[in-house]
Amino acid sequence: xxxxxxxxxxxxxxxxxxxxxxxxxxxxxxxxxxxxxxxxxxxxxxxxxxxxxxxxxxxxxxxxxxxxxxxxxxxxxxxxxxxxxxxxxxxxxxxxxxxxxxxxxxxxxxxxxxxxxxxxxxxxxxxxxxxxxxxxxxxxxxxxxxxxxxxxxxxx
Numbered sequence: 001x002x003x004x005x006x007x008x009x010x011x012x013x014x015x016x017x018x019x020x021x022x023x024x025x026x027x028x029x030x031x032x033x034x035x036x037x038x039x040x041x042x043x044x045x046x047x048x049x050x051x052x053x054x055x056x057x058x059x060x061x062x063x064x065x066x067x068x069x070x071x072x073x074x075x076x077x078x079x080x081x082x083x084x085x086x087x088x089x090x091x092x093x094x095x096x097x098x099x100x101x102x103x104x105x106x107x108x109x110x111x112x113x114x115x116x117x118x119x120x121x122x123x124x125x126x127x128x129x130x131x132x133x134x135x136x137x138x139x140x141x142x143x144x145x146x147x148x149x150x151x152x153x154x155x156x
Contacts, residue, residue, distance in 0.1 A: 009152060011145045012082070015093065018138055019079050022100065026072050033064035053119030059110070063103070071099045087154040094146055101139030104132035 029045030037057060040046040049057050075096040081089015108129060114120045146153060 009149055011149070012153070015082065015142055015145065016079060019075060019093075019096075022135075022138075023072065023075050023079065026067055026075070030064040030067040031072065034061040034068070037061065047122060051121050052114075053117075056110075056114065056120065071096060071103075074099070082153060085153065085155045087156075090146055090150055090154050094143060097139045097142040097146070099139075101136050101143065104135040104139075108132045 025045065028043055029040045032039045033046050037046065037049075037060070041048045046060055047056070052060075074092050078089055078093025078096045081087075081092050083089070111122055111125065111128060114122070
């Protein structure tokens, strides 16, 4: 195990640890949202229908299915590939980080554009704004970090 950790850059651990936490939240919050929407609601990872309305629940379920088919596998392959120092891991992780930077902005602006629409009673804007900006910052930082260190992150 010691050999695998040799020459790993400090930012590598930020990518891996944050990526693993993100993966867990995607599985519990997004994947589960289309399987059993009440489960991620009970964990506080989705908003209940009485707060966001039926249309927002449908959107959440659609994103959950899309995340399950595309985003989660890219993140898994990216994390594994980076750990193994494989070139395909770098590309998979770059794709996953692009999605990581993108989806929080869509979600954030959805909350603002939906404000005041019938059946939409969401009010936790401050904490969601901070959380979603942090996710976007991680995605953008990760893209920059991998680009800057791409030759060190995989073996030829």
